[in-house]
Amino acid sequence: MRAIKGVLLTCDSAVKQILLTMNEKDPFVIEDLDDYHLVIKADEEYRVRRELEAELEKNTYSLETN
């Protein structure tokens, strides 16, 4: 048996799919556990969070009234 060091990410399914897409460009996922969990490399966590936030910002729109 093996013990692999990593970071467990808990999220909803949509965010998980976004993370898997990001993974194809720049791999960081060690293992895909189930619909809500991923294990990623420990030192990649900060970068992943930043990129995820940038990705989610693309989907938000705010109406600037004057």
Added chain:
Amino acid sequence: MPVQSLKNTDVIVPQHAPHPLLPFLQSQSQTTLTRLYQRPSSCLSIFRLLGPIERQLIMNLLWLESALSAATMSAWVLPEGKNAYDSALTVMTGLHIAPNSAVKLALNPTFKSGLRQAITGGGNTGSFGVPTDKDAKRQSANIENLDAYALERWETILHYMVSSGQGQNPTKPSQGVLYLLQRSGLMNNVHGAALQITSSGFQFLLHSPHDQLWNLLLQYLHMAEERQMDLVEVLSFLFMLSTMDLGREYSTEPLSETQKAMLEDLRDYGLVWQRKTSSKRFSPTRLATTLTSSSPPLPSSHSTGGSRMADGTGAVALSSGAAQQGFIVLETNYRIYAYTDNPLQTAVLNLFITMKYRFPNLVVGMLTRESVRKALGNGISADQIISYLTTHAHPQMRKNNPLLPVTVQDQIRLWELERNRLKSAEGYLYKDFASQADYEYVLAYAKQLDVVLWENMAKRCFFGTLDGHANVRGFIERRTGSV
């Protein structure tokens, strides 16, 4: 948003939030507390800080000469109120007011005599402060000047905190105050040069002045031991201040060395006023005299949505106080109209609102996603923003039920949840077990240690925490002889 349903209880035992000073007092030794109780003003002040049930119990026991049997006292308690009664007794025991005994109830004799003296006005310990005669040469400060002084000092401190990170250059409070702010974790030295406000500092700003004041004083008390100040002297001076009359001058003669040193610090916080450092008299300001009461600590024409209720009778004071002091109107289109000209309040609002217009008596802004996210990023929580808006709501808003529009409240909470979509935990993934039995055995052990974050029987793997790894690995090695 789920609707909160009222709990259906027959007897509603009123919830009383304990004063923040009480845990600190309970952590002191019995000797310290007994020395503190030798002064009647301290006994009276501590009495005021306690909750209604504790106060009633103390008053019941105060004038008895001998001890009362515990059974007699508990016969007075309704069955529904038993929990409240027990917790009140625990509080009193923690403060060494009543020695812990299941059989008899009596008050600590020092406390008993101290409180009796305070109530009947006997003794001449001078623990309530020694007033001085009117000084013929110079004019003593009147109440307006004292209020203005206290307000100016207090707001300097808060304003410095708010504008520290935003490029403005407000007046700096004194070195002692800066040191206190740093020690209490409200500000810290980020780049070695100026102090920057921290997230607990932001939360501090949204509290009521009473809470803020006690927060700082508690920090001061914690630091007292390091500065070799006698804790009993410090506490008894604070309690003496809280029982003084506003607008009277008191002499510095009977104060001990420690207490005289404290005068300088208290001047910086706006609690006392002295003509100059060597002056032999001082006057307490409203901040000092309302330390243990529920009246607003700062004059009512300004900000502050009422102080924390230290006793039940504060309810009336709170609503009438807040009615004069609420100034924010929040509309369903996320617009905020704040009827204020106070720069500190404007600065606090700027923390989570995008300002649009500013008039002499009015500030207009909007709660936008960016502004709220900026506040959330600084460590302020959605609940704090909502409670700040509720506390300082304009009286006109009271027509609405609920006070703040539900849409806006929900949206602020949703913006907070947006930031929490991804949760992470460091640890180890255990997989490739030899057999199902093996897996279950190790999993059971890990569960016993409570280190399992995720498991999957079908895939035969689980994720454990970082701290638990050493134990689990040791267990596996022992079991299999070698990994």
